[in-house]
Amino acid sequence: MLEIEVKARVSDLAALRKRLLELGADLVRERHAEVNVLYDFRSRDLLANRQALRLRTSGKKAYLTFKGAPRKSRRFKVREEFETEVKRPEYLRKILKGLGLIPVFRYEKRRTVFRKGTLKICLDETGAGNFAEFEGEREKIVRFSKVLGVPRTDWIKQDYVQLLIEAGKGESLIGRPV
Numbered sequence: 001m002l003e004i005e006v007k008a009r010v011s012d013l014a015a016l017r018k019r020l021l022e023l024g025a026d027l028v029r030e031r032h033a034e035v036n037v038l039y040d041f042r043s044r045d046l047l048a049n050r051q052a053l054r055l056r057t058s059g060k061k062a063y064l065t066f067k068g069a070p071r072k073s074r075r076f077k078v079r080e081e082f083e084t085e086v087k088r089p090e091y092l093r094k095i096l097k098g099l100g101l102i103p104v105f106r107y108e109k110r111r112t113v114f115r116k117g118t119l120k121i122c123l124d125e126t127g128a129g130n131f132a133e134f135e136g137e138r139e140k141i142v143r144f145s146k147v148l149g150v151p152r153t154d155w156i157k158q159d160y161v162q163l164l165i166e167a168g169k170g171e172s173l174i175g176r177p178v
Helices: 013-022 089-098 138-148 160-167
Strands: 002-009 026-041 052-058 061-067 077-085 101-116 119-126 129-135
Touching: 002 138, 013 101, 013 119, 013 138, 052 089, 061 089, 089 101, 101 160, 119 138, 119 160, 129 138, 129 160
Parallel strands: none
Antiparallel strands: 002 077, 002 129, 026 052, 026 101, 052 061, 061 077, 101 119, 119 129
16 A cells, blocks of 8 residues: 655644534544554664554554655655554564564654545644644645645655654654664
């Protein structure tokens, strides 16, 4: 699967939430906590190749996600993404360890998820600030962010790990920067 997304900083999440609902976006999942742990080899091969392996837990649910290296794109973050639900995250952690992978970075966020057709819009509260994340087809992101009043000049292609490191937040699990 190809992930196409952008983020934008948000100063007023409540106002943006209200606007999303006024524009007919469907609330898919109410505000919830997520814990994200990135894994890599001790050699940091994934980081060197600009790839990521993430275990996300939220309540009793867990998901393992592989993200490929970002593709060249001026305005959007574009990369392969494969995700699967994990029934027993404690076993998965043991499998990852057995394969030589170690946890290297951890961060938490609160997320509210909306959909407008095939476009996914997430309102995220992180240690680096509040963001709207738009994921879907390029044209739909462009159109809907314009209707919301989010100009392209506000778009951010960085991922949350990069934003959290810049903000001095998140938790490096191996004692050196990610």
